[in-house]
Amino acid sequence: MKTVQHLSLAAAATLSALASLSAHATDVVVYGRLNATFENVRVENGHSRNVVNDNASRIGFRGTEDLGGGKAVIFQIESRVRVDGSDSGTTLATRDSWVGLRTPQGTLRLGRTLGPIYYATYDHISMHNHDTGYSSDALLSSAILGNSNAAGGRMNNTIWYTSPKIADFTLEAAYALLDEAPVASGSKRTPHHLGLVANYDRGPLHAAVSYASTQNTTDLDSAAPIRFNNDRAVTAGGSYNFGPLVVGALFERSKRSTLTEDLTRNYWRVALMAPVGAHEFHLNVGVAGDYSGTDDTAGKQYTLAYNYNLSKRSKVYAYYTKIDNDSARSTGGGGAYSFLGSPAGLDISSVALGIRHNF
Template identity: 30%
Template sequence: MTSRDNTYPGFWGRYSRQSHGTLAFAALACACASAGAQNAPPASSSTVTVYGLLDLSVASATGPGGRVVKLDSGHVNGSRLGFRGSEDLGGGLRASFLLESGLNVDTGGMGQNQGAGAKMFGRGAYVGLSGDFGEVRLGRTLITISSEAQAAGDAFGLGGSGNAQGIQPATGRSNNTVWYQSPKFGGASAKVSYSFGEQPVSKAGNHVAAGLFYAKGPVGAAAAYTVLRHPTDESRVRWFNAGASYDFGTFKLFATAATFKNPSAALTPAVHAALDSNIQLAGIPGVGYYAGQNDRSVSIGASVPVGVGLLLVQGVKLDDRGPLDRDAAQFGVDYIYNLSKRTSLYTGYGRVNNRNGAALSLTGATSQAGLNASGDSDAYRVGLRHAF
């Protein structure tokens, strides 16, 4: 990563020749600056970091007309370009910001262009304050509390050929959000958020989330509960997501569990497209969610160091207890071979089997395979990832 603070090369040191008048002016300016500095507040310490990640893979994937060979951006991790920074305000108070743009490196276009329009910083955009009280952020979330709890038990970290979010429901990023994280107590912390739907005389699109997180030693665990006011009838759409992991040293074990309930109006693809300009829904089928959908899902996975790389394997089972019984099962395996701390090669395979028209596709971080004639989805991949 390239770090840049708010200091610059000395202006006067850049020139070897100065006229007498210029030198006199410089001396006067320095004197004035010195006098003013005696009454000025202490200089703050601030930093700005520019960072990014490029992930491209060649895939042989299912499609409605047969297999397709294609180049995809963002399989193991979403490709991105970001800017983040902070300023020490004194007294233990710190201001921070983040602007992160998704990239489709295969075409040179922007990612997160869903819904009502393109998002220049679709992966996250916020400003915040932190201190002894915890941290408050305002803006578009980098990750929702629902997805973060899910990620705590996902061996693939929400990307790659077997990530849990491929078929397990969760909420994605959300606009217009007030987000709070408590201080940590013995490895535990709490997070809450509220996102405004910004509809006149209506709660449609509003959503609230809360979660508990724990990380200490070899143990990691999290649980979150989310309620979205349906954009059509303001009914309460609900998610519960939990994840846990344990590091045994020779391998790390992961597990997730989740529930999803859509009690009233259908969340059709058209409704989701309109809603997606405000909040993303992860793990949503291509046919949307029907009225009365009632999902239960679990996953179990592992990461195993192999040589200089990492082997990831995971299975996910989705049980729809609603009237249409749209079940699905997913399995995936990836091997990531590290060429350096910032560059890696990877290969993998994943498959989703659907029942009763579930229409869930195999997805990576931002990549996606289509459905074949039987309504299932799979892909073989080999790719390259570089971070800076």
């Protein structure tokens, strides 16, 4: 009888130990998105091309180790993948990748990321295709993404703090050393970015106000005295789900340094989504004004889209998007439009059919 009791106690102790180990084990989740379109892209001079375009497909790993007491080590490793035959930018950890610590006092992340401003504002006005591909936001302020060439739009060497939620408010702060060599020989100025965000989330409402400052990423004058840029932006935006209609909007006031003055610009964008069963109808409009003291540097962007949800994870969709540049404004030739170069005043449009699957 004693032997059975000893065995029972041993089994209970073993199960307790296993439960304790399980509670502290690292939980890893594999996730991702595959998103591709067939598109006809046209420029105002009549040239067009047909493309199969990858829309920011990715694969990632998220992990959590529960430390007890409301504390956990968290991490994410996310990489770009492409389904359009190109292998450009598909090395490991090309997208948001970081390690962090979550505590009752807040969450701290260290690594590479778009930063809290993008996710608190721009991410809520790109409901039709998650701000990817040819219909992505062409009017986005360079201050928000750190204006970082080295990071490809993401900021390297970032420390990002998120406060606990108090009365529906959270505060976020990010500081990034952008890992770009100073342009001027002998200069000790380090390119860096500061982002501050106040979020309010209650039920169907998300609202945020942010401030961004990105400095020293561009040498404006190689002759002495050297002057570097200081791009700044104040943004307010968010979204509200009314049920039959989801509305997202933002307003941004940005300031860009030149050799002789600071140029300011106003930018607003509105996004509407009307879900009807498995159907979604989208309208997205963005308008950027002229930079102060300049003419014909404004731009507009329009997108009309339709999504059909095959399941909670998969959808087919179509959209028409157009970028209408004033004569002195350049799209920049970056991202999806790199094949165009960077001519000023070029209007661009695209008609697309796509498939997206999240896993």
